[in-house]
Amino acid sequence: MTRISSRSGLSDTIAAVATAPGHAGVGVVRVSGPEALAIADALFAGRRRPSQTPGGRFLFGGLLGAGGERLDEGLCLVFRAPHSYTGEDVAEFQTHGSPAVLGEVLTRALELGARTARPGEFTLRAYLAGRLDLTQAEAVLNLVEADTETARKQATLGLSGALGERVDAVARDLTLTLSSIAALLDYPDEGVPEEERQTPLARAETELEALLGTAHAGRVANQGARIALIGAPNAGKSSLLNALLGYERSIVTPIAGTTRDYLEAGLSLAGVPVTLVDTAGLRDTEDIVEAAGVQQAVRLAGGADVVITLSDGSQPREALPLELPPTTRAIHLRTKADLPAAWTDPEVLEVSAATGAGLPELRERLGTELLGDVSRSEAWLGSERQADAARRALEHVRLARQLPDDLASIELEEALLALAELTGRDVQDDVVDAVFRNFCVGK
Ligand SMILES: Nc1nc2c(c(=O)[nH]1)N(C=O)[C@@H](CNc1ccc(C(=O)N[C@@H](CCC(=O)O)C(=O)O)cc1)CN2
Ligand SMILES: Nc1nc2c(ncn2[C@@H]2O[C@H](COP(=O)(O)OP(=O)(O)OP(=O)(O)O)[C@@H](O)[C@H]2O)c(=O)[nH]1
Numbered sequence: 078m079t080r081i082s083s084r085s086g087l088s089d090t091i092a093a094v095a096t097a098p099g100h101a102g103v104g105v106v107r108v109s110g111p112e113a114l115a116i117a118d119a120l121f122a123g124r125r126r127p128s129q130t131p132g133g134r135f136l137f138g139g140l141l142g143a144g145g146e147r148l149d150e151g152l153c154l155v156f157r158a159p160h161s162y163t164g165e166d167v168a169e170f171q172t173h174g175s176p177a178v179l180g181e182v183l184t185r186a187l188e189l190g191a192r193t194a195r196p197g198e199f200t201l202r203a204y205l206a207g208r209l210d211l212t213q214a215e216a217v218l219n220l221v222e223a224d225t226e227t228a229r230k231q232a233t234l235g236l237s238g239a240l241g242e243r244v245d246a247v248a249r250d251l252t253l254t255l256s257s258i259a260a261l262l263d264y265p266d267e268g269v270p271e272e273e274r275q276t277p278l279a280r281a282e283t284e285l286e287a288l289l290g291t292a293h294a295g296r297v298a299n300q301g302a303r304i305a306l307i308g309a310p311n312a313g314k315s316s317l318l319n320a321l322l323g324y325e326r327s328i329v330t331p332i333a334g335t336t337r338d339y340l341e342a343g344l345s346l347a348g349v350p351v352t353l354v355d356t357a358g359l360r361d362t363e364d365i366v367e368a369a370g371v372q373q374a375v376r377l378a379g380g381a382d383v384v385i386t387l388s389d390g391s392q393p394r395e396a397l398p399l400e401l402p403p404t405t406r407a408i409h410l411r412t413k414a415d416l417p418a419a420w421t422d423p424e425v426l427e428v429s430a431a432t433g434a435g436l437p438e439l440r441e442r443l444g445t446e447l448l449g450d451v452s453r454s455e456a457w458l459g460s461e462r463q464a465d466a467a468r469r470a471l472e473h474v475r476l477a478r479q480l481p482d483d484l485a486s487i488e489l490e491e492a493l494l495a496l497a498e499l500t501g502r503d504v505q506d507d508v509v510d511a512v513f514r515n516f517c518v519g520k
C-alpha cells in the first residue's frame with residue numbers, strides 16, 4: 078500500500094472503483110475534486126451535461142471510451158461542493174458491475190486528468206473538510222468491515238458522532254476546570270474552591286473510566302474473538318462445537334483422541350464475530366501426532382480471548398491437566414447433562430450437545446465474557462488508537478486531581494491534547510496517515 082501524507086495533493090481530482098472487486102449487479106466509480114464534473118462531461122453522454130446539472134441529481138446515459146465508443150450504459154450522479162461526501166464536486170458512475178466495465182471507466186477517468194485515489198482518501202477529504210471527525214472516520218472503516226450486528230450498530234453510532242460527543246463532554250469539563258484555575262491564579266492565596274475543581278474533574282474521570290471500560294467490547298465487536306474448547310479426550314468438545322455451529326464441522330466418535338489437529342470455525346455470537354477453536358483432548362500420550370495436538374491445545378488456550386473448559390458429567394470428575402493463567406476469561410462446563418450425573422458443581426454450567434440443554438445459557442455467558450456489561454446503546458471506543466488516547470487523558474486527569482492548581486493546569490492541558498488527538502481536532506499528520514492507511518481504495 079502506498080504511504081499517504083494526509084495534506085499533500087489535495088487539490089487534485091481523485092478517482093477509484095468504490096465497489097468490491099468481482100462481478101455484481103451494479104458497480105460504482107467515484108471521482109472527487111475540482112475537475113470531477115469536467116471529467117464527467119467527457120466520460121458521460123446523457124440528456125444533459127453533468128456540469129450543467131444541479132447537485133443531487135442523476136443522469137441516465139452512455140459511458141464513453143477514448144474514441145467516443147460506448148463502454149456501458151449507466152447512471153451519473155452529480156454532487157456539487159460542499160454538498161457531497163467529500164465536500165468537493167463529485168461525479169459517480171454507476172455501471173453494470175463488471176470488472177471489465179469498471180476498469181475501463183476508471184482508466185478513462187484517469188486519462189481525463191484524475192489520479193488514482195489513495196486508500197481512504199475520499200473519507201480523508203471528508204475529514205479534512207471538517208465533515209467528519211476522526212472517530213467518525215474510524216467508524217466508517219469499522220462499518221465497511223462490519224460482519225455482525227453489534228459491530229454494525231457500534232459503527233453506526235460512531236458515524237453519527239456519538240463517540241465524539243462523549244469525548245467532547247469530557248473536554249468541556251476539563252476546560253471548565255482550567256478556566257476556573259486560570260481565573261484564580263492571580264490570587265495565589267485563594268485557590269480554586271475544592272468543589273468547583275473536583276466536581277467536573279471527578280465527572281471527567283468517571284466518564285473516561287467508563288469509556289475505557291468499553292475498549293474491550295469495542296475491540297471484540299470490530300476484530301472478533303477466539304474461543305478455545307479445552308478438555309480431556311471424549312469430554313464432548315467437538316460435539317459442542319458442532320452444536321454451537323448448527324452443523325457437523327468436527328468429527329465426533331466414541332474413541333478418545335478423535336480430534337488431533339485443531340480446527341477453527343467462524344460464527345456470530347452476541348452479535349460479535351467469533352472463531353471457535355476445537356482442540357485435541359488433553360492427556361499424556363505416546364502417540365506423537367496426538368502429543369503434538371495436545372501441545373497445540375495448550376498453546377491455543379493461552380492465545381484465546383475466552384477458554385471454555387469441558388468435563389464429562391457422566392464420568393468421575395478429573396482435574397484439567399492444565400493451569401490457566403489467573404487472568405484468563407474461562408467458562409467451565411459439565412457436559413453430557415442428558416446422562417445421569419456423576420458429579421455436580423454449582424459453579425459449573427451444565428450443557429448437553431445432544432439435547433441442546435444449557436446452550437442458551439452458555440451463549441449468554443459468552444456474550445458477557447466477550448462484551449462485559451457495557452451499555453449497548455452508548456458509543457464504545459472503536460480502535461486501539463482511541464483507547465490509547467483515552468488512557469493518556471485519564472492518567473493526566475488523575476494526576477491533576479492530586480496536584481496544586483498550577484501543576485494541575487499543566488496536566489489538564491495534556492489531557493485536553495490527548496482528547497483532541499482522539500477526536501482528530503488537533504492531531505499530527507502521521508496519526509491521521511496511520512488511520513487512513515487501513516482503509517481500502519475507493520472509501
Ligand atoms: N452512491 C453512494 N452511496 C453511498 C455513499 C456514496 O458516496 N455514494 N456514501 C459514502 O460513503 C455513503 C453515504 N454517505 C454520504 C454522505 C453525504 C453525502 C452528501 O452528498 N451530502 C450532502 C447532501 C445531503 C443532502 O442532499 O441532504 C451534504 O451533506 O451536504 C453523500 C453520501 C453510503 N452510500
Ligand atoms: N449423551 C451424550 N453424549 C455426548 C454428548 N456430547 C458428546 N457425546 C459423546 O461423547 C463422545 C465424545 O464426543 P466428542 O465430541 O468426540 O468428544 P471430544 O471432546 O471432541 O473428544 P476428543 O476429540 O477425543 O478429544 C461421542 O461418542 C459423543 O457422541 C452429549 O451431550 N450427550
Ligand SMILES: [Mg+2]
Nearest residue numbers: 314315335336
Ligand atoms: Mg474432538
